[in-house]
Each structure stands twice: as structure tokens, then as C-alpha cells.
Amino acid sequence: MRTRTIFIILLILVLLIAFGPALIAVGSQEIAEVVFGCEVDLNRVIPCVIGGKDYGQTFYDLGFLIWYSYLSLPVGGVLLAIWAVAALIAFIVGRARKREQA
Numbered sequence: 001m002r003t004r005t006i007f008i009i010l011l012i013l014v015l016l017i018a019f020g021p022a023l024i025a026v027g028s029q030e031i032a033e034v035v036f037g038c039e040v041d042l043n044r045v046i047p048c049v050i051g052g053k054d055y056g057q058t059f060y061d062l063g064f065l066i067w068y069s070y071l072s073l074p075v076g077g078v079l080l081a082i083w084a085v086a087a088l089i090a091f092i093v094g095r096a097r098k099r100e101q102a
Contacts, residue, residue, distance in 0.1 A: 003094065007087050014083055018076020021068035028062035 032038040032055075038048030040059050048056040 003090050007083070007090065010083055014076055014079045017079060018073055019069075021065040021072050025063050025066035025069075028059055028065075032059045 029040045032040045032048060036048060036050050036055075038050075038056070038059065039046045040048075040063055042060070042063050045056045045060045047054050048059055
């Protein structure tokens with residue numbers, strides 16, 4: 001694998017770690033409201049019947065994943081800083097090797 005591909009994959013993983021809980025919380029709320037026409041509230045469980053089964057508690061629980069963002073965003077920031085330093089080092093080493101070969 002090329003170095004650039006590895007760093008792109010690592011960047012995507014860091015972003016998923018940082019924004020994953022918020023994306024799941026907001027995404028589940030949008031799916032519940034737009035696709036299924038259900039109301040989602042974090043103060044109480046509101047019934048949401050889909051195909052004869054109540055998914056209100058599930059959407060309520062998924063909505064609370066937004067609180068994990070208080071942990072995942074700082075961790076993602078630290079991982080992004082580590083990624084940036086590693087990418088800078090790889091870029092400098094790659095440029096130095098190209099100069100030696102020329």
C-alpha cells in the first residue's frame with residue numbers, strides 16, 4: 001500500500017472516532033422523523049411503531065449517543081494531532097528520499 005492511501009484511511013478512521021457518536025445520534029433521529037414519521041424526544045420515550053413493533057425506546061437510546069461526543073471529540077482531536085505529525089514526518093522523509101535518488 002502506498003503511504004498516501006494509508007494516511008487517508010487513518011484520517012477517515014480518526015474522523016469516524018471523533019464524529020461517530022454524533023453522526024449516529026443525529027442520523028437515527030433523522031431516519032425516525034423523516035423516513036418513518038416518528039417523533040423523537042430525549043426527555044421521554046415516544047412510541048414509534050414500525051411494522052407492528054415499537055422502536056421508540058431504540059430511537060431514544062440512540063439519541064443519547066450524542067453525549068459520548070464529549071469524550072470522542074477530544075480523543076479525535078488528539079488522534080488528529082498525532083496523525084498530522086506522522087503525516088508531516090512521512091512527507092519530509094519522502095521528499096528527502098526523492099532528493100537522494102535524483
